[in-house]
Amino acid sequence: MSLEEQELSELKSKIGRDPTFTELQIVAAEWSEHCSYKSSKRHLKMLPMDGPLVITEKGYDSGVLDVGDGYVVTAHIESHNHPSAVEPYGGAATGVGGVIRDILSAGTRPIAIFDGLRFGNIENDLQARWLFKNAVTGIADYGNCLGIPTIGGEVEFDECYENYAMVDVAALGFGKKENLIRNHIEKDDVVVLMGGSTGRDGIGGSQFASDSLESEDRSAVQIPDPFIEKLIIEAVLQARNDGLIRAMKDLGGGGLSCAVSETADAMEIGIEMDVDKVHTRESDMHPDEIMVSESQERMLIVTSKTKLKKLEEICNKFRIGCSVIGHVKFDNQVHIKKGKNTVANLPADVIANATLLDLPSKEPSYLKTIETEKKFKPISDYSKLMMKLLASPNIASKIWVYGQYDHEVGIRTVVKPGTDASVLRLDNGKYLSAKIDGNPKQCYINPREGAIGCFEEACRNVVCTGAKPIGMLDHLQFGNPNDSEIFWTFLESLKGLTDFAKSFEIPCVGGKVSLYNETPAGPIKPTPVIGVIGLIDKKPSVPKRIFENDCLLIIGDTKDELGGSEYFEYIHKFVGGKCPAVNFEDSKKNMRSVIDIIDKNLIKSAHDCSKGGLAIAVSEICMTNQIGCNVSLDVVPGEKLDVDRVLFSESHSRYLISFDKKNLAKIESVLKKNNVSFNQIGHFGGEKIQFNNNSKSVIDLNVEKANEIWLHALPNLVLHGKKTV
Amino acid sequence: MKVGVLVFPGSNCDRDMYHVLTDVFHLDAEYYWHEKELPKNIDAVILPGGFSYGDRLRAGVIAAHSPIIKDVQKMAEKGIPVLGVCNGFQILVESGLLPGVLLKNESLNFMCEWTNLIVENNMTPFTNQFKSNEKIPIPIANGEGRYYVSDDALKELKKKNQIVFRYSEVVNGSANRIAGVCNEDGNVVGMMPHPERAVESDINPIDNKPSSLIFESLLTKMGVSK
Amino acid sequence: MTTFNVHVTIENKPGISDPEGETILNDLVLKGTHKTVSKIKTAKMLKFTIQEKDKKSAHSKVQEICDDLRIYNPMVSKVTLDVFEN
Amino acid sequence: MTTFNVHVTIENKPGISDPEGETILNDLVLKGTHKTVSKIKTAKMLKFTIQEKDKKSAHSKVQEICDDLRIYNPMVSKVTLDVFEN
Numbered sequence A: 001m002s003l004e005e006q007e008l009s010e011l012k013s014k015i016g017r018d019p020t021f022t023e024l025q026i027v028a029a030e031w032s033e034h035c036s037y038k039s040s041k042r043h044l045k046m047l048p049m050d051g052p053l054v055i056t057e058k059g060y061d062s063g064v065l066d067v068g069d070g071y072v073v074t075a076h077i078e079s080h081n082h083p084s085a086v087e088p089y090g091g092a093a094t095g096v097g098g099v100i101r102d103i104l105s106a107g108t109r110p111i112a113i114f115d116g117l118r119f120g121n122i123e124n125d126l127q128a129r130w131l132f133k134n135a136v137t138g139i140a141d142y143g144n145c146l147g148i149p150t151i152g153g154e155v156e157f158d159e160c161y162e163n164y165a166m167v168d169v170a171a172l173g174f175g176k177k178e179n180l181i182r183n184h185i186e187k188d189d190v191v192v193l194m195g196g197s198t199g200r201d202g203i204g205g206s207q208f209a210s211d212s213l214e215s216e217d218r219s220a221v222q223i224p225d226p227f228i229e230k231l232i233i234e235a236v237l238q239a240r241n242d243g244l245i246r247a248m249k250d251l252g253g254g255g256l257s258c259a260v261s262e263t264a265d266a267m268e269i270g271i272e273m274d275v276d277k278v279h280t281r282e283s284d285m286h287p288d289e290i291m292v293s294e295s296q297e298r299m300l301i302v303t304s305k306t307k308l309k310k311l312e313e314i315c316n317k318f319r320i321g322c323s324v325i326g327h328v329k330f331d332n333q334v335h336i337k338k339g340k341n342t343v344a345n346l347p348a349d350v351i352a353n354a355t356l357l358d359l360p361s362k363e364p365s366y367l368k369t370i371e372t373e374k375k376f377k378p379i380s381d382y383s384k385l386m387m388k389l390l391a392s393p394n395i396a397s398k399i400w401v402y403g404q405y406d407h408e409v410g411i412r413t414v415v416k417p418g419t420d421a422s423v424l425r426l427d428n429g430k431y432l433s434a435k436i437d438g439n440p441k442q443c444y445i446n447p448r449e450g451a452i453g454c455f456e457e458a459c460r461n462v463v464c465t466g467a468k469p470i471g472m473l474d475h476l477q478f479g480n481p482n483d484s485e486i487f488w489t490f491l492e493s494l495k496g497l498t499d500f501a502k503s504f505e506i507p508c509v510g511g512k513v514s515l516y517n518e519t520p521a522g523p524i525k526p527t528p529v530i531g532v533i534g535l536i537d538k539k540p541s542v543p544k545r546i547f548e549n550d551c552l553l554i555i556g557d558t559k560d561e562l563g564g565s566e567y568f569e570y571i572h573k574f575v576g577g578k579c580p581a582v583n584f585e586d587s588k589k590n591m592r593s594v595i596d597i598i599d600k601n602l603i604k605s606a607h608d609c610s611k612g613g614l615a616i617a618v619s620e621i622c623m624t625n626q627i628g629c630n631v632s633l634d635v636v637p638g639e640k641l642d643v644d645r646v647l648f649s650e651s652h653s654r655y656l657i658s659f660d661k662k663n664l665a666k667i668e669s670v671l672k673k674n675n676v677s678f679n680q681i682g683h684f685g686g687e688k689i690q691f692n693n694n695s696k697s698v699i700d701l702n703v704e705k706a707n708e709i710w711l712h713a714l715p716n717l718v719l720h721g722k723k724t725v
Numbered sequence B: 001m002k003v004g005v006l007v008f009p010g011s012n013c014d015r016d017m018y019h020v021l022t023d024v025f026h027l028d029a030e031y032y033w034h035e036k037e038l039p040k041n042i043d044a045v046i047l048p049g050g051f052s053y054g055d056r057l058r059a060g061v062i063a064a065h066s067p068i069i070k071d072v073q074k075m076a077e078k079g080i081p082v083l084g085v086c087n088g089f090q091i092l093v094e095s096g097l098l099p100g101v102l103l104k105n106e107s108l109n110f111m112c113e114w115t116n117l118i119v120e121n122n123m124t125p126f127t128n129q130f131k132s133n134e135k136i137p138i139p140i141a142n143g144e145g146r147y148y149v150s151d152d153a154l155k156e157l158k159k160k161n162q163i164v165f166r167y168s169e170v171v172n173g174s175a176n177r178i179a180g181v182c183n184e185d186g187n188v189v190g191m192m193p194h195p196e197r198a199v200e201s202d203i204n205p206i207d208n209k210p211s212s213l214i215f216e217s218l219l220t221k222m223g224v225s226k
Numbered sequence C, D: 001m002t003t004f005n006v007h008v009t010i011e012n013k014p015g016i017s018d019p020e021g022e023t024i025l026n027d028l029v030l031k032g033t034h035k036t037v038s039k040i041k042t043a044k045m046l047k048f049t050i051q052e053k054d055k056k057s058a059h060s061k062v063q064e065i066c067d068d069l070r071i072y073n074p075m076v077s078k079v080t081l082d083v084f085e086n
Ligand SMILES: Nc1ncnc2c1ncn2[C@@H]1O[C@H](COP(=O)(O)OP(=O)(O)O)[C@@H](O)[C@H]1O
Pocket: A114, A115, A116, A117, A150, A151, A152, A153, A154, A155, A398, A401, A402, A405, A416, A417, A418, A419, A420, A421, A422, A437, A461, A610, A611
């Protein structure tokens, strides 16, 4: 681990002397991109962070939202891309562990996990298959053991992740407002390291996350221990109930160095600690190794001298380590000792605040021609094409994934994974809905509109359950920021997200930046992943079974926007075209209307159109309800388009509403009042999924057959290496 | 009456079970940490699900050596109702209170899904309100849930009416599709599916009444009127 | 007292199926070009480090632990012990 | 062609922690009366049955399978092969 030459001279001039070896290691860890956000921080400020429900307190690692009646919801998102690319099982599992501890740090109980997974082309890439399979097992083993339900996520495959893994994990917490950790420290307070022992595993992890994979330090492998994490959760929550915690921070990237210096900096205090007091796994660890080790499952707790004994008793009960490693001082210095000797003594704000960069940006040249479409071969058999799409890895059912995750534990899960957003019941009678979404194919073609699209899609998913979006998490994942073209795509995405968040008044309550995501073949496509949290005051829309003669209606316009669509990319192997763009006014009207008709209890279910467009969205409804549907493409609202474009365009802001015929008039009147674009496009019944255009049959599929293919395509590929269609 | 909910390091359905006992069925329930003794005045004992000791070595085997299990053994001998759910079932099997073993699911994966149970024995303290062969929609969530006994032992189980629940379809490769069994006296019952996840209508997408009967059976057994 | 390493191999008794071994064989090994493999059986191993006066007592001690603490479930598995002097 | 048994032992590399072994040691073995055990390390074993012309090719074939099919991840684990003639 090392500092750049210029950073080294900066450090020297700030402290007025040469740093010690340990100081160098500490600063290198903390000034890494991963811990310091040096490339992104000055720009992230543009995101709106405040809102009527947002509670801010210094030192929180997760966002806090007031959901009324004395309760709060916390939220955070993290990624573990680099570690997962070399050790998918452990990397993905410890990713879950890290984000859970962020939720815990605020003093709330983690109640849900979400995972966003991205890999290379699993149809022909064995490595991608291996990565995918092991990452899923890693998340399952960790989350299941903790007893925190994994209730949603996404899975996507794209050539740009060849030999790489994108593992994003988000988590939600819930608790009483009065139980939030206040992070107020007093003189003579003691600093406690709680949890697993400190070993050599994961040394250099944060640096590793900031390097590209070729130059990685492959020693940064972390072994997950969900059992200890579970004990930490229970111990911390009991200590919280007993009022034993003054301040708390989880240990993540940069290990003790980061946790200690960031705590000291945020609280404007000093901390003096002794590395000999840290419970280590190996006896011969150097001070700098102890300081930067990224061993998992550890928490830093500041407590008062008088409460220490009770905290130790709790740790004893839960058989977890608990070392008093230091105490609070008021000199704003981070003072690291080994026994009597000082090995590092630096001002906290120097360590915790790397000099922020202002990197240059330039529009990538590939964007100049990306919208130009090529001429496609005409489609002779749309039904056959549909079967192929239903079996494609990005569209096939993900039940093989979420079926391995305990999504019921905690007995809150009202809407289970499998449709759009999942819904949890809260203790105050309200409901929480959440989903994460990304779309690198669209973000590559248009970083701004693509990012906005991810945001809107996550909103749409939440809106489909009847929830109003109240908060957003952003995770910005890009290649090497020193490449000005890559940095431009980062800025564009960020600006897009900011505009959307401001216009829709959805505050950003947390996020993460992950840069240097490069594979041997080059940078990944821009991969922002957006999480949206929604609140439901009354009853959520739990999808009800659809029967014969129920109606299907679409809200929103279908446009000629097939850039980045599965149809272009999977069927025609074409990357390019016009990226779907969100019209903010239409988007708002449509969201409002959907929430309105759900509130009025007029529908059976709402489903948004996303990957695969209208054709796939309708098929999903049919397959999950085991009923046919007859759809007329000529009455779909929007521009007049060729049949394939109506079927497969991935235009945003569209919702499919299924309902009992008798409610048609009422629904129409709400929609008319809201002045949205809509039409009844079909009715349910029979055993066939049929699309007609001007009474001519375009697609005719047997529901049962389609369902078989859709359900089994993914496990067939992953487990048996078999393509289904 | 008082129900003891045992808590082992790594239990994670204890709070769910407690909620159902107290908030849904208005029972007096109390947690007992695995190192504690069970007081004499307990009327029923429940071992909830989770990952005691992280499922290390084998699910349930380490917890089966907990001090509190000796008390459970004594209570079981006295005829007090004991229910083990999921990991609780695994612990009861590993401690010898119930016959058989629970092996890795045939899929080799953790499985979380809704399934249907058939009630085979409606004479236990947890099934006395069921009609024989009644169907219960209920979720499973486990990695080591495949029940196994030798063919001879299976014959014995059948003869002594120790099979309490069976899956209505093949789920994980369990012998005879067994999902739950009891001891010879019928007072100790273990089951892999999670009744505590199915008794409330807002989280049960199918029908919450059948699962409720598991707890109502206990109330009936104890002579508590609902 | 001498330090011994005792390797305890826990595997299914004959007649008890081993889906994991079968899956590795069928879905992984035989899918490739490796047709000479005819069987794969999985087992779990615990390597004990133990201080005992001699090899024999190291063996009997670990055997006792395995039986007492149900390190293996005798209904479905068997154990094999190999003792090595450190 | 001869039939060989090849035992593949997969375990965490030295220096990489083994939480399962630690739990078995601390929460099971040391809780009892067995204080002479100082360490337990877990490993996984795959027993291959393979037809090859000699011991050497049985060894190299199985090693190749383990590497190719990513039976273990060399980042975390190491494998040891023991070949036995049947
Ligand atoms: N990795 C995953 N983990 C958990 N649930 C997942 C995962 N991938 C997909 N799902 C679930 O499958 C359903 C469909 O996912 P997706 O196609 O991404 O939905 P949408 O198109 O509505 O965003 C959702 O309920 C989602 O939460």
